[in-house]
Amino acid sequence: MLKPNSNEYHKTRLTGKELALILFGKKKCPQCGLKMRRNDIKEHYDKGNVFIGEGSNGTTFLNVDKFEVKIAYRCSNCDKRFTLSELTSLSKETR
Numbered sequence: 612m613l614k615p616n617s618n619e620y621h622k623t624r625l626t627g628k629e630l631a632l633i634l635f636g637k638k639k640c641p642q643c644g645l646k647m648r649r650n651d652i653k654e655h656y657d658k659g660n661v662f663i664g665e666g667s668n669g670t671t672f673l674n675v676d677k678f679e680v681k682i683a684y685r686c687s688n689c690d691k692r693f694t695l696s697e698l699t700s701l702s703k704e705t706r
């Protein structure tokens with residue numbers, strides 16, 4: 612997804628389980644059980660041109676900063692951050 616007016620391209624990779632956790636899961640801290648707040652991790656991995664769209668309907672954006680976004684949640688009580696994939700594997704273990 613290219614954010615308009617910001618020259619930042621954000622890429623997120625999600626498994627089906629991770630998507631289900633975002634939509635339906637309870638984002639509770641694995642350590643203390645309190646509700647966590649969304650706190651994504653943004654990693655810059657490249658800078659260059661990004662082509663958005665298809666064929667002649669597409670546009671090339673030049674010199675775009677590319678970020679890989681890892682969805683994560685932060686517990687204000689423990690001050691710890693857990694990525695979505697960590698939370699997904701943790702919830703598997705407790706069941």
Ligand SMILES: [Zn+2]
Binds near residue numbers: 643644686687689
């Ligand atoms: Zn906590």
